[in-house]
Amino acid sequence: MKSYPLESVEYQGRQYSECSASIDEESHQAEFLHSKGLGSKKLVSIGSLSFDDRTEVRLEGKTIKAGPWAIVASSETDAAGIMKLLLKPKETRAKLAGEIFEVEKSVSSFLKLREEGINFLIKLLGDPRGVSFGLSSSWSSPNMGPVEEFLTNQAMNLSSALRDINSAVAPLVGKVSEEKVDRIYAFVYATAMLQNSLLAGGESRGDAEGMLAELGIRLPSSSWVDTQAAYASLMQIAHPILFSGEPPSVPKN
Amino acid sequence: MPRCSNGHEQMFGLKCTACGLPLPYKNACADLVSLPKVLPDYGKVSVLFVGLQRFPTTADYSGFILAKDAEAQTIDSFTAEKTHAGTWLDFYARSSGDLRRWLRLVAFDGSRCRFVIVDTTNPLSVMAIASLPLERRTTILAVTADKDSTPLEQNTSYVALSVALKRNFGLLVFSQGFVRDLLLLPEGRSFVSQTDAFSRIVESLIENFDAATEFVERDLNLGVKLHLASAIVSGSSRVYGKTGNVFAAQSYQLDIKPQDTKTMYSLISCEKEVGQDFEKSFSQFRSRRFKAVLSADCRVRERASSELFDVLTFYGVPEEGVLETIAGGYNEVANRVPELKVASVA
Numbered sequence: 124m125k126s127y128p129l130e131s132v133e134y135q136g137r138q139y140s141e142c143s144a145s146i147d148e149e150s151h152q153a154e155f156l157h158s159k160g161l162g163s164k165k166l167v168s169i170g171s172l173s174f175d176d177r178t179e180v181r182l183e184g185k186t187i188k189a190g191p192w193a194i195v196a197s198s199e200t201d202a203a204g205i206m207k208l209l210l211k212p213k214e215t216r217a218k219l220a221g222e223i224f225e226v227e228k229s230v231s232s233f234l235k236l237r238e239e240g241i242n243f244l245i246k247l248l249g250d251p252r253g254v255s256f257g258l259s260s261s262w263s264s265p266n267m268g269p270v271e272e273f274l275t276n277q278a279m280n281l282s283s284a285l286r287d288i289n290s291a292v293a294p295l296v297g298k299v300s301e302e303k304v305d306r307i308y309a310f311v312y313a314t315a316m317l318q319n320s321l322l323a324g325g326e327s328r329g330d331a332e333g334m335l336a337e338l339g340i341r342l343p344s345s346s347w348v349d350t351q352a353a354y355a356s357l358m359q360i361a362h363p364i365l366f367s368g369e370p371p372s373v374p375k376n
Numbered sequence: 377m378p379r380c381s382n383g384h385e386q387m388f389g390l391k392c393t394a395c396g397l398p399l400p401y402k403n404a405c406a407d408l409v410s411l412p413k414v415l416p417d418y419g420k421v422s423v424l425f426v427g428l429q430r431f432p433t434t435a436d437y438s439g440f441i442l443a444k445d446a447e448a449q450t451i452d453s454f455t456a457e458k459t460h461a462g463t464w465l466d467f468y469a470r471s472s473g474d475l476r477r478w479l480r481l482v483a484f485d486g487s488r489c490r491f492v493i494v495d496t497t498n499p500l501s502v503m504a505i506a507s508l509p510l511e512r513r514t515t516i517l518a519v520t521a522d523k524d525s526t527p528l529e530q531n532t533s534y535v536a537l538s539v540a541l542k543r544n545f546g547l548l549v550f551s552q553g554f555v556r557d558l559l560l561l562p563e564g565r566s567f568v569s570q571t572d573a574f575s576r577i578v579e580s581l582i583e584n585f586d587a588a589t590e591f592v593e594r595d596l597n598l599g600v601k602l603h604l605a606s607a608i609v610s611g612s613s614r615v616y617g618k619t620g621n622v623f624a625a626q627s628y629q630l631d632i633k634p635q636d637t638k639t640m641y642s643l644i645s646c647e648k649e650v651g652q653d654f655e656k657s658f659s660q661f662r663s664r665r666f667k668a669v670l671s672a673d674c675r676v677r678e679r680a681s682s683e684l685f686d687v688l689t690f691y692g693v694p695e696e697g698v699l700e701t702i703a704g705g706y707n708e709v710a711n712r713v714p715e716l717k718v719a720s721v722a
Contacts, residue, residue, distance in 0.1 A: 233408075237408065237411070240411045241411065244411060244412070244414050247414065247416050248414055248416055248417075251416035251417065251418050251483060251486065252418065252437060252451060252482055252483050252486070253451060255481055255482065255483045256451045256481050256482055258481070259449070259481050262481065268480055268483070269480065269481055270416075270483075274411065277411060278409050278410055278411070281408065281409040281410075281411075282409040285405060285406065285408070285409055288405075289402075302398070305398060305400055305401060305402070306390075308400070308401035308402045308404070308405050309390055309399075309401040311401070311405055311408070312378070312401045312404055312405055312408065313388070315405075315408045316387075316388070319412050322412050322414065323412070327387075327388075330387065330388040331388065333388065333389075334388045334389060334390070337389065337390050338390070
């Protein structure tokens with residue numbers, strides 16, 4: 124709870140002087156008080172404001188307009204302090220949206236990278252020598268063959284991409300439910316199994332699709348798996364389901 | 377694989393089917409960094425032609441090593457840049473690293489067995505043999521210099537053969553003279569060129585790749601690396617009479633001495649009716665002429681109805697004998713240019 128002396132408060136057409144504000148940043152409640160009479164030390168409540176991320180808040184000099192309230196702080200420094208508290212829900216939500224964006228970005232990158240790897244393997248099975256020879260410009264290791272080197276690098280990149288997912292998910296813990304966090308990994312796993320099924324002649328595809336369905340994610344069509352170039356785009360379909368009730372993801376500034 | 381807190385493993389699903397607890401997937405995602413294991417099929421047979429005119433084969437992969445004005449690499453050819461001097465040492469010193477890399481890029485060692493068809497009088501041959509991956513089931517079919525070849529050809533051939541032997545490859549050797557004199561009358565009844573005839577021999581070998589490789593590998597285990605080879609392509613009973621005469625003609629052609637012969641093998645392609653005849657004749661011929669050989673075997677491959685047959689026979693012999701016939705030219709060149717010696721090849 125923080126208190127600030129105020130020069131004045133205007134609320135519902137009435138002007139109050141010798142006021143103060145008590146702001147609880149946990150419960151997002153602000154109470155405005157004023158002296159009962161001239162020279163009186165007794166404070167009475169004018170009213171309170173419940174603020175959240177949708178509350179309109181504006182600062183003009185020392186004056187803050189928050190919903191139906193217009194308050195004049197005793198200094199510009201105090202005005203900035205009050206503004207900061209009132210804007211906190213908006214900032215928290217924006218921060219969460221940014222964090223969700225980072226999770227989705229990292230999941231998409233992981234799935235895209237994995238998709239490239241699966242496509243590589245599909246090509247390798249169809250034309251092993253053509254694929255191997257196609258690596259001539261990138262192959263550099265004397266200890267590994269070109270295909271082996273590519274797959275080793277791919278595993279390293281995937282490992283790094285998975286670490287990125289873990290790092291991106293970490294800030295969400297405590298902010299969204301544990302179940303939601305688990306569902307992110309379940310989504311990654313099921314989608315990867317769907318990718319694997321392309322190699323195994325469709326084996327386990329039904330199980331992977333079933334698991335996505337259990338998560339509430341339905342593929343746009345049954346042929347989608349074979350035709351869709353970017354598995355990463357599945358994240359867009361998954362977003363409203365995995366993060367229902369959470370803010371839409373936005374890039375961090 | 378995901379595992380619930382009671383330790384039950386389950387491939388899919390959000391809840392454990394055994395106890396109903398949620399399945400956490402975070403740890404299971406660690407398995408996803410390895411892509412599924414796949415076994416690409418590089419085919420049964422790879423063939424590499426060195427210094428020979430290219431001709432089509434039924435092998436799963438055919439590559440060619442040649443020399444031209446500019447270096448180039450494609451999936452089926454390695455072109456080394458021609459040098460002014462043009463000795464085997466020039467190619468070996470300049471291009472063997474690139475060739476080794478190319479052979480890995482085209483996964484020459486990926487197939488179940490490999491044949492290298494090489495003209496050892498060609499200056500590319502030493503570089504090619506020295507760059508081959510050291511894999512079992514690699515057989516070198518070598519056309520070698522003979523007494524009529526120039527000293528430089530003999531020198532090149534001598535070094536190529538020595539390098540192949542040193543690297544423990546199994547060798548089937550045709551002399552340059554044998555290939556030069558090749559002429560055959562195939563089913564169309566008209567004579568075909570020397571190259572076409574040689575290509576028929578190679579094709580016969582590729583068709584019988586499993587047996588050929590098995591025989592060569594068996595001999596490597598017996599310490600026999602070098603074989604003198606003879607082939608009759610599109611032979612007929614009207615020319616040879618009894619099937620036994622085919623083996624006699626081949627041993628006569630190669631001037632094979634029973635006391636020098638360690639092993640003998642034949643690969644026969646013929647119509648079903650004469651297959652047993654060939655097997656019997658091979659056995660009789662061995663008992664009569666080559667009783668003391670360490671190993672002898674023949675394989676008959678049935679072919680569609682045809683009176684004509686192909687017989688590829690090879691005899692395991694001591695290496696020294698073959699090298700001796702071309703040692704004169706080798707030494708003559710090596711005495712003038714000391715670098716052109718076997719020792720120059722690492």
